[in-house]
Amino acid sequence: MSTKTTTLVPLTNISDEGELLELERKYCSWGDTVHYLEPPKFFERAEGCYLYDREGTPYLDLQMWYSAASFGYGNRRLNAALTRQLSKLPQLACQYLHPEKVELAAAIARLNESKFGLEGRVHFNVGGSSAIEDSLKLVRNASGKNLVFAFMGGYHGRTLGASAITSSYRYRRRFGHFSDRAQFVPFPYCFRCPYGKKKEDCGMYCVKQFEKLFETEYNGVWDAKANESEYAAFYIEAVQATGGYIIPPPEYFPALKKILDEHKILMVDDEIQMGFYRAGKFWAIENFNVDPDIVVFGKALTNGLNPLSGVWAREDLISPEKFPPGSTHSTFSSNPLGTAVALEAVRMMEENDYEEITQRKGAYFLAQLKDLQRRYPKVIGDTDGIGLALRIEICRADGYEPDRELTDKIFAEGMKGDLNARGQRMGLVLDVGGYYKNVFTLAPCFDITQEEIDLAVELLEQLIRRCAPDRL
Numbered sequence: 001m002s003t004k005t006t007t008l009v010p011l012t013n014i015s016d017e018g019e020l021l022e023l024e025r026k027y028c029s030w031g032d033t034v035h036y037l038e039p040p041k042f043f044e045r046a047e048g049c050y051l052y053d054r055e056g057t058p059y060l061d062l063q064m065w066y067s068a069a070s071f072g073y074g075n076r077r078l079n080a081a082l083t084r085q086l087s088k089l090p091q092l093a094c095q096y097l098h099p100e101k102v103e104l105a106a107a108i109a110r111l112n113e114s115k116f117g118l119e120g121r122v123h124f125n126v127g128g129s130s131a132i133e134d135s136l137k138l139v140r141n142a143s144g145k146n147l148v149f150a151f152m153g154g155y156h157g158r159t160l161g162a163s164a165i166t167s168s169y170r171y172r173r174r175f176g177h178f179s180d181r182a183q184f185v186p187f188p189y190c191f192r193c194p195y196g197k198k199k200e201d202c203g204m205y206c207v208k209q210f211e212k213l214f215e216t217e218y219n220g221v222w223d224a225k226a227n228e229s230e231y232a233a234f235y236i237e238a239v240q241a242t243g244g245y246i247i248p249p250p251e252y253f254p255a256l257k258k259i260l261d262e263h264k265i266l267m268v269d270d271e272i273q274m275g276f277y278r279a280g281k282f283w284a285i286e287n288f289n290v291d292p293d294i295v296v297f298g299k300a301l302t303n304g305l306n307p308l309s310g311v312w313a314r315e316d317l318i319s320p321e322k323f324p325p326g327s328t329h330s331t332f333s334s335n336p337l338g339t340a341v342a343l344e345a346v347r348m349m350e351e352n353d354y355e356e357i358t359q360r361k362g363a364y365f366l367a368q369l370k371d372l373q374r375r376y377p378k379v380i381g382d383t384d385g386i387g388l389a390l391r392i393e394i395c396r397a398d399g400y401e402p403d404r405e406l407t408d409k410i411f412a413e414g415m416k417g418d419l420n421a422r423g424q425r426m427g428l429v430l431d432v433g434g435y436y437k438n439v440f441t442l443a444p445c446f447d448i449t450q451e452e453i454d455l456a457v458e459l460l461e462q463l464i465r466r467c468a469p470d471r472l
């Protein structure tokens with residue numbers, strides 16, 4: 001047995017960044033994060049739309065923690081709800097009830113009843129991936145099947161079950177065989193149509209290709225005699241998030257849902273990133289006039305404070321008779337700090353017209369981005385947006401071939417914090433997504449002002465001019 005004494009915590013607060021980075025290199029697993037920048041960046045403070053580094057330089061944040069902090073860093077109303085709960089009932093085992101959990105579940109269930117005309121119930125967990133796992137259990141429990149469809153370009157998380165339905169093979173490659181990996185179907189990514197068609201005259205070719213799967217049992221998914229599919233559900237993101245904020249044409253989801261209903265396949269709507277008004281409606285799917293069977297949510301529900309995620313499902317899938325106590329469990333699932341903040345967030349959404357706010361600000365922002373695209377056609381191939389979910393596709397001089405290298409360069413330059421914001425030093429926080437990692441997926445704070453949108457576009461222009469001087 002070792003006789004050495006151990007020290008669990010550093011004896012002093014370490015303020016030297018070099019020393020902290022050395023410790024990070026030695027003691028932090030890199031598996032739970034991504035080293036996008038070398039060295040990774042430290043931040044000290046956050047407020048509104050801005051992050052502040054250790055020197056106090058502001059960074060205008062256009063990704064807001066992957067859309068988890070949509071209501072602004074340090075949102076006073078939500079922070080106050082957290083501190084109120086902290087002094088009232090901060091901890092409680094999930095086997096007991098607290099009012100905030102019940103009120104929150106009722107609020108979401110009633111809202112969905114009014115939106116989808118369907119009765120249902122709400123089930124809580126902590127992170128997005130965990131809620132996805134719970135939804136997979138709901139699907140399996142209801143159908144007795146474990147195969148599902150999902151989209152190419154789709155992202156549903158990194159736990160094992162969520163990885164199995166997330167398109168990227170890179171996320172699965174080192175972790176053995178995924179026997180219930182989803183069957184991935186092309187998403188209507190019209191700027192780069194997977195079938196090489198043009199949106200104007202494709203006649204919804206992609207939906208027809210999906211429908212063909214059910215024409216004969218020899219296509220591998222359907223037994224016409226038994227009138228039964230081997231696939232229990234289709235996991236969708238109404239607006240593909242990590243895939244590059246791709247907005248499908250309005251007629252796509254209604255056509256898909258019709259096929260799913262005809263073949264008794266559930267539609268599971270992953271709203272983890274796009275829910276809570278990111279795409280201009282409470283749920284992104286509302287933009288497409290489709291009623292899903294299951295909705296999964298997380299992220300912005302607590303504005304990135306004490307995490308809370310959840311699943312809403314149709315009553316016949318989630319009633320206590322069908323999905324009895326103990327079907328899933330997580331110690332922190334309906335934690336009172338999370339439910340209290342979430343309830344306040346839902347009240348805030350009820351009192352403020354976020355539909356109008358996100359659509360108006362998003363339309364203004366998109367118009368500025370279109371103008372930027374017109375002025376830099378050798379850098380920007382596509383811009384699009386819905387609500388305050390906006391995309392900029394960085395391309396080579398032909399305006400089409402993805403330019404990942406330039407995208408990375410612009411991203412890294414933005415993080416240097418040395419842009420000129422009308423005389424003040426500033427950085428720009430961008431997020432890179434897309435199938436070819438050449439898309440800036442913009443998820444600005446809902447409180448962003450028109451002046452800050454103008455500033456964001458000015459900073460983007462500075463970055464383009466700095467990083468692609470040969471393509472102006």
Ligand SMILES: Cc1ncc(COP(=O)(O)O)c(C=O)c1O
Nearest residue numbers: 127128129155156157241272273
């Ligand atoms: C659409 C979508 N689904 C699921 C997840 C996974 O959520 P979490 O990272 O909280 O596990 C994410 C996270 O980015 C997401 O964007």
